[in-house]
Amino acid sequence: MGFVRPVRIKSCTIILTISLLLALCFMQVKGVEAFHYDELSISAAMSLKMPFEEIEKLFEEHHPDVDVLLNFNSSGKLRQQIEAGAPVDIFASASVKEMRRLLDKRMIAVGTMRILAGNEIVVIVPGDSGFDPGSFSDLKDESIKRIVIGNPDTTPVGMYSKEVLQSTGVWDAVKDRIVFAEHARQVLDYVARGEVDAGLAYSTDAMLGRRDVKVVIKKAPRGSHREIKYPIGVVKGVNNREAADAFIAAVFSKEGRDILRKYGFRIFER
Known part of the structure; x- marks a missing residue:
């Protein structure tokens, strides 16, 4: 009688092991990927x-x-x-x-x-702003204290924006008022929160913030920046x-x- 219990335990262990192996084989045959993505x-x-x-x-x-x-x-x-x-x-x-x-x-x-x-480059201002420029040259107006663009060294939106400001003859007049954003969406955020007076953004981002910002120049002049x-x-x-x-x-x-x-x-x- 002293040997019955160990035999039962060993038998149960063998049965469980075989059952697990059969289950795994079944999963592989069926192509089930329960543990993998x-x-x-x-x-x-x-x-x-x-x-x-x-x-x-x-x-x-x-x-x-x-x-x-x-x-x-x-x-x-x-x-x-x-x-x-x-x-x-x-x-x-x-x-x-x-x-x-x-x-x-x-x-x-x-x-x-x-x-x-x-995409396109546009000029945006806070939703409650009264600034209504007729062209990019109007960004030189003294009432515009801070202008946000993306960082030209790390963001394409900044690179395109700087090209526009340079080709329209605005860059030298406003470069000391420029605030750099880390990415395209941050440009929108700065303008929407009223932390700057204007910004150069992608038209797609301007669409996302329609309640907080307004587009005052809908498109940069043709040839003022490389095609986006x-x-x-x-x-x-x-x-x-x-x-x-x-x-x-x-x-x-x-x-x-x-x-x-x-x-x-x-x-x-x-």
């Missing part, structure tokens, strides 16, 4: 935040096995993160310049860069190329392009 890391310009969050939902509805991780910041900072080895699968920039720097370093997979959208194009591409060494290609396909699908249009982006015809 593919992650897709996307670094995108801050001005793409709203449309990309909507496209993410659209994508995950059709790809429930992929978990999309979105990271938004200025294109320059995102490019620096990728250069430093950040685990990024897709890069969407607000400037061809930032994408080109990664291409030159062979950090973007060959043949994956495409232009997904365009948003490139997207797959970062070389991506862990899940199939998922990356599928997400970019979603961006360029009819639904994806409609979402970009809804947020004011200019879509280039194929």
Whole structure:
């Protein structure tokens, strides 16, 4: 009788082990991925935040096995993160310049860069402002004490804005009144809170703050800055190329392009 209990325990252990192995084999045969999600890391310009969050939902509805991780910041900072080895699968920039720097370093997979959208530079003021300029030259008016633009060294919106101010002959007169923002959305925030008298922003961002800001110049003069194009591409060494290609396909699908249009982006015809 002293040996019965150990035999029962051993028998139970064997039965449980076999049951677990059979269950795991069954899961593999059925293709069940109960313990695994593919992650897709996307670094995108801050001005793409709203449309990309909507496209993410659209994508995950059709790809429930992929978990999309979105990271938004200025294109320059995102490019620096990728250069430093950040685990990024897709890069969407607000400037061809930032994408080109990664291409030159062979950090973007060959043949994956495409232009997904365009934008415009506008002048915005706080919603209760009485300032109504007829042209960019009016920004030199002494009543305009502070003007916010993105940092030209790290943000495409700042680079484009500085180009506009220089080409219209305004830069030298207002450069001491300039406040630099860290990304495109911060330009909108400064103006909406009345912390500055005017700002140069993307037209898409100005749309988001319609209750707190108003657009007083709807478009920069033609040729006053390089054309605003948003490139997207797959970062070389991506862990899940199939998922990356599928997400970019979603961006360029009819639904994806409609979402970009809804947020004011200019879509280039194929």
